[in-house]
Amino acid sequence: MPQEQRTVPLTFLDGTTGEAVATGNNAAWNCPCCRALPLLGMSGLASGVTDGFRVDCPDCGRHYYVVPDGGNRKRTLQVDQVP
Numbered sequence: 001m002p003q004e005q006r007t008v009p010l011t012f013l014d015g016t017t018g019e020a021v022a023t024g025n026n027a028a029w030n031c032p033c034c035r036a037l038p039l040l041g042m043s044g045l046a047s048g049v050t051d052g053f054r055v056d057c058p059d060c061g062r063h064y065y066v067v068p069d070g071g072n073r074k075r076t077l078q079v080d081q082v083p
Ligand SMILES: [Zn+2]
Pocket: 031, 032, 033, 034, 035, 057, 058, 059, 060, 061, 062
């Protein structure tokens, strides 16, 4: 069975939103700094963002967290920019 390409919400600290694509507990999205390649991350812990699961854009330094759906490292629910 192919890996379903789900569209999930992407939220930024300024309240704007976008879209990320997810398959399983992975997600990919484009950073608004216009980095040529997308960012890619896996879902983290249900308790919230931790250093080991945070995704930092190498070009602009924005931080992101791939939110799991209902438990640690479960399927991707959404992607949030975090401080
Ligand atoms: Zn960036």
